[in-house]
Amino acid sequence: MPMHIGEKDFKARVSKGLQDDFMRGAVRSAQGRLQNNRANAAEELGDWEEWRTLGQQIRQHTVEHLDYYLHQLSEKVAELGGHVFFAETGEEANAYIQQVAKDKNAKKIAKSKSMVTEEISMNDALEDIGCEVIETDLGEYILQIDDHDPPSHIVAPALHKNKEQIRDVFHERLGYAKTEQPEELALFAREKLREEFLSADIGITGCNFAVAESGSFALVTNEGNARMVSTLPKTQITVMGMERIVPGWEELDIVVSLLTRAAVGQKLTSYITALTGPKQIGEADGPEEFHLVIVDNGRSRILGTEFQEALHCIRCAACINVCPVYRHVGGHAYGSIYPGPIGAVLSPLLSDYDEYKELPYASSLCGACTEVCPVKIPLHEQLIMHRRKIVEDEKKSTLSERLAMKGFEQIVQSANLYRTATKMAPFLTTPFSKNNVISKGPGPLRYWTDARDLPQPTQERFRDWFKQRSERGDSE
Amino acid sequence: MKVSFFITCLGDIFYVNAGKAAVELLERLGCEIDFPRAQTCCGQPAYNSGYRKETIEVAKHLIETFDHSEYVVGISGSCVYMIHEYVHLFEDGSEWQKRAIDLKNKTYEFTQFIVDVLGIEDVGASYQAVATYHTSCHMTRLLGVKEAPFKLLSNVKGLKLVDLPNRQDCCGFGGTFSVKMSNISEQMVDEKVSHIQETEADLLLGADGSCLMNIGGRLTRKGIPVKVKHIAEILNSRGEA
Amino acid sequence: MSKGTITNRGKFLKNIRGKIGGISPDKPVEKPDWTVNPQRRVMKDFDQDQLVEVLDKQCHHIHTDFFLTNSESLQETLDQVLASYQTRSIVYSSDNRFHTYQLPEFFKNFAKKPEHEVFKWNDENSEESISFSERADVGITFSDITLAESGTIVLFNRKGQGRSVSLLPRDYIAIVPKSTIVPRMTQATDYVHQQVEKGEEISSCINFITGPSNSADIEMNLVVGVHGPIRAAYIVVEDK
Numbered sequence: 001m002p003m004h005i006g007e008k009d010f011k012a013r014v015s016k017g018l019q020d021d022f023m024r025g026a027v028r029s030a031q032g033r034l035q036n037n038r039a040n041a042a043e044e045l046g047d048w049e050e051w052r053t054l055g056q057q058i059r060q061h062t063v064e065h066l067d068y069y070l071h072q073l074s075e076k077v078a079e080l081g082g083h084v085f086f087a088e089t090g091e092e093a094n095a096y097i098q099q100v101a102k103d104k105n106a107k108k109i110a111k112s113k114s115m116v117t118e119e120i121s122m123n124d125a126l127e128d129i130g131c132e133v134i135e136t137d138l139g140e141y142i143l144q145i146d147d148h149d150p151p152s153h154i155v156a157p158a159l160h161k162n163k164e165q166i167r168d169v170f171h172e173r174l175g176y177a178k179t180e181q182p183e184e185l186a187l188f189a190r191e192k193l194r195e196e197f198l199s200a201d202i203g204i205t206g207c208n209f210a211v212a213e214s215g216s217f218a219l220v221t222n223e224g225n226a227r228m229v230s231t232l233p234k235t236q237i238t239v240m241g242m243e244r245i246v247p248g249w250e251e252l253d254i255v256v257s258l259l260t261r262a263a264v265g266q267k268l269t270s271y272i273t274a275l276t277g278p279k280q281i282g283e284a285d286g287p288e289e290f291h292l293v294i295v296d297n298g299r300s301r302i303l304g305t306e307f308q309e310a311l312h313c314i315r316c317a318a319c320i321n322v323c324p325v326y327r328h329v330g331g332h333a334y335g336s337i338y339p340g341p342i343g344a345v346l347s348p349l350l351s352d353y354d355e356y357k358e359l360p361y362a363s364s365l366c367g368a369c370t371e372v373c374p375v376k377i378p379l380h381e382q383l384i385m386h387r388r389k390i391v392e393d394e395k396k397s398t399l400s401e402r403l404a405m406k407g408f409e410q411i412v413q414s415a416n417l418y419r420t421a422t423k424m425a426p427f428l429t430t431p432f433s434k435n436n437v438i439s440k441g442p443g444p445l446r447y448w449t450d451a452r453d454l455p456q457p458t459q460e461r462f463r464d465w466f467k468q469r470s471e472r473g474d475s476e
Numbered sequence: 477m478k479v480s481f482f483i484t485c486l487g488d489i490f491y492v493n494a495g496k497a498a499v500e501l502l503e504r505l506g507c508e509i510d511f512p513r514a515q516t517c518c519g520q521p522a523y524n525s526g527y528r529k530e531t532i533e534v535a536k537h538l539i540e541t542f543d544h545s546e547y548v549v550g551i552s553g554s555c556v557y558m559i560h561e562y563v564h565l566f567e568d569g570s571e572w573q574k575r576a577i578d579l580k581n582k583t584y585e586f587t588q589f590i591v592d593v594l595g596i597e598d599v600g601a602s603y604q605a606v607a608t609y610h611t612s613c614h615m616t617r618l619l620g621v622k623e624a625p626f627k628l629l630s631n632v633k634g635l636k637l638v639d640l641p642n643r644q645d646c647c648g649f650g651g652t653f654s655v656k657m658s659n660i661s662e663q664m665v666d667e668k669v670s671h672i673q674e675t676e677a678d679l680l681l682g683a684d685g686s687c688l689m690n691i692g693g694r695l696t697r698k699g700i701p702v703k704v705k706h707i708a709e710i711l712n713s714r715g716e717a
Numbered sequence: 718m719s720k721g722t723i724t725n726r727g728k729f730l731k732n733i734r735g736k737i738g739g740i741s742p743d744k745p746v747e748k749p750d751w752t753v754n755p756q757r758r759v760m761k762d763f764d765q766d767q768l769v770e771v772l773d774k775q776c777h778h779i780h781t782d783f784f785l786t787n788s789e790s791l792q793e794t795l796d797q798v799l800a801s802y803q804t805r806s807i808v809y810s811s812d813n814r815f816h817t818y819q820l821p822e823f824f825k826n827f828a829k830k831p832e833h834e835v836f837k838w839n840d841e842n843s844e845e846s847i848s849f850s851e852r853a854d855v856g857i858t859f860s861d862i863t864l865a866e867s868g869t870i871v872l873f874n875r876k877g878q879g880r881s882v883s884l885l886p887r888d889y890i891a892i893v894p895k896s897t898i899v900p901r902m903t904q905a906t907d908y909v910h911q912q913v914e915k916g917e918e919i920s921s922c923i924n925f926i927t928g929p930s931n932s933a934d935i936e937m938n939l940v941v942g943v944h945g946p947i948r949a950a951y952i953v954v955e956d957k
Contacts (some may be wrong), residue, residue, distance in 0.1 A: 045753045050755040057751050079720060158934055165478065231880040249808075249906040276923065283879070284847070364646045408522055413516070415514035463513060
């Protein structure tokens with residue numbers, strides 16, 4: 001699975017994450033900063049909830065009429081002289097992109113950040129036919145030269161690395177001889193990548209939002225690399241996940257405003273670049289040829305299901321930035337290029353439960369993700385929905401869990417059984433208890449008592465107290 | 477005002493003192509309390525694990541149990557939220573859904589009931605301690621009760637309330653999460669414990685027994701001498717420390 | 718411009734339509750009236766002076782130098798900024814507004830100084846335009862629409878208005894006629910939407926530029942100046 005990263009075993013990935021103290025420190029401080037920035041940006045607007053409502057309405061309407069808007073988009077792009085390819089699978093998308101590269105006799109390809117190209121392993125496909133693909137987002141560039149270390153965050157892909165590690169990678173691979181100061185590292189990358197932009201045959205961009213009414217594409221960056229990629233090479237290819245579209249410019253305003261605030265707390269990022277077709281006659285810069293690749297790759301399977309809202313995602317990573325589970329295990333533990341709460345929702349949908357069956361359980365259902373989502377995706381409810389699917393449709397829950405739940409149902413439905421069970425609790429647990437505290441629990445309780453004590457159930461239940469009190473007529 | 481008390485399963489067997497305190501206080505505030513003995517668990521363990529059919533059966537049982545109640549007051553924000561969720565378990569427009577809506581409309585979390593329904597912010601309590609308060613996730617985010625506990629605690633004489641850093645963070649309980657993903661849960665509760673230590677408070681308060689059981693269990697395991705109490709116990713106190 | 722190709726659309730959209738019960742593509746979907754429009758309330762009744770104030774404040778947050786001047790003093794202000802950026806080479810877009818403010822005159826004088834160079838974007842000579850921009854110290858453009866809330870220069874890149882001028886040089890200066898300032902992005906996107914409605918051709922590249930380029934990819938530390946300009950200045954000028 002191209003989406004998949006790291007070791008196969010979920011538990012092994014989690015342990016690795018939990019043991020990586022630097023990564024956890026980096027993630028903790030990044031989360032703190034991003035959470036603050038987002039909260040300030042939301043507060044500054046004053047009516048953030050209204051913005052979210054509008055964002056939700058726009059995304060819902062668009063996804064509900066996706067066929068119409070994709071049709072309109074493709075018509076407009078073709079009218080402007082661009083070429084549109086609809087790819088149902090990653091393989092189809094890659095084959096088309098390979099063909100464009102061959103037709104152009106391309107050697108070097110400069111690329112700005114795009115999750116969907118990661119998802120379909122586009123770089124590998126292009127390298128297979130002898131092209132050199134250069135990631136130009138600073139974070140992606142760092143990962144690429146470090147032997148293709150996978151991204152751990154959808155907005156800040158190198159979040160798990162510290163500046164000393166980055167200095168060492170630059171030194172080993174590129175002969176960098178300066179300090180670990182971020183300014184010096186960035187300046188070095190700037191100079192290296194400038195050469196690449198100027199000599200690239202093809203520029204490839206992702207797509208934050210396509211605008212159906214005009215056949216335009218909005219790219220949101222801070223670094224300016226997407227501008228470079230769409231200004232200098234003669235041929236441009238834009239790859240978009242099929243749901244990344246809005247009806248018109250009025251809606252573009254809203255989703256961009258939500259994205260930049262939710263992602264990094266900025267009112268707008270340094271560059272929002274809206275591209276419409278290839279350059280026009282008489283213009284001196286910009287691509288002469290424009291290709292659009294619209295990718296399904298499993299997304300249409302989500303349409304019309306209870307998970308449809310997952311397609312409303314605008315990839316801001318706000319849910320990742322507030323998630324306490326992500327904070328402790330890091331992005332790689334999810335085993336998917338889409339980590340965090342949205343990753344736990346999307347990965348099993350784009351792939352399957354065999355590969356990602358643990359992810360829906362990697363959440364305490366605290367709801368922090370749902371609370372920050374700028375387009376109001378009920379993320380924690382979607383995780384519960386996954387668990388339900390796993391139980392009901394996939395029948396992948398364990399027998400012991402099923403038996404426990406069946407028992408639970410019978411006990412709590414029956415007042416008598418329930419009363420007996422709670423009455424028995426203190427007696428059953430007494431052998432394990434010391435000073436009214438259980439430190440080594442029996443059965444599954446041991447997972448609880450591995451880390452914490454359990455109070456011993458009290459001999460007198462609340463209901464006993466209440467009953468006796470009523471009988472005595474104590475109450476006022 | 478007639479109130480049916482909803483103790484929750486953890487409250488019934490682990491947090492008996494919280495239940496007693498809540499009942500005594502509500503009575504002092506003029507409520508007439510009854511305790512429908514058929515009540516059991518809210519069904520959240522099954523619901524959150526994806527066992528919807530089982531949850532529906534539990535929900536029907538509780539709906540029937542509280543059928544004739546005027547108000548239902550529970551001492552866990554999380555369990556009260558679960559009762560509010562029943563509405564989504566049943567088919568739109570069905571008879572069961574109507575009954576679930578009825579139950580939702582009359583069911584309140586304990587502090588929410590005192591502040592929003594009784595309209596009381598000072599319950600006349602006094603308690604000498606330096607305390608910090610854990611805001612539980614379901615109660616604040618999902619049930620939307622954010623201010624009530626703080627309003628009530630701010631009027632407790634002798635109580636010094638210290639802000640808990642990163643109080644919005646989950647304590648790591650998460651029901652079966654604490655067992656299924658126990659190593660992640662442990663890191664989360666450890667982080668919560670270290671924030672509690674930062675406050676130098678000697679008392680941790682909360683309005684959800686499950687979170688308190690989780691944090692309290694970690695505190696005693698690590699031998700940290702911070703006492704843990706349900707907010708009802710403080711609101712019902714009259715000067716003892 | 719010859720029409721481009723569309724490949725594999727029928728099957729692709731049919732599959733989607735099967736899932737969401739979509740409607741026939743030739744029957745237009747009516748966009749609903751959104752129930753809320755908070756964007757329309759932002760700075761609704763602000764006059765130009767209030768907007769200038771907002772822009773000024775926002776510039777501090779986006780690491781951008783802000784200047785307010787009038788048409789008589791524009792050359793002086795520009796000279797000041799160029800000096801503070803140790804500028805020797807300038808590229809500017811081919812835009813009539815430079816003439817309106819008598820700037821070609823100013824550039825001519827600037828170029829007379831030793832080792833100084835000035836280049837006006839030339840669509841006829843793409844290679845030279847790009848390579849000069851690439852080595853220029855400063856790129857200068859006029860702003861087409863300016864967003865007060867975010868501190869954003871909107872450029873409708875077109876003939877004469879090359880994409881590279883605001884991108885490749887080391888530093889970037891935007892001259893902002895006061896009348897171009899609007900509250901926020903909403904007014905700019907409204908403008909483009911109206912162009913689309915009227916069937917007008919929209920610019921092939923519309924840039925929303927907010928300060929210098931930056932990145933926080935290394936330990937979430939903000940580094941100003943990554944691929945695009947390292948410094949940015951906005952000079953707001955009373956309209957002539």
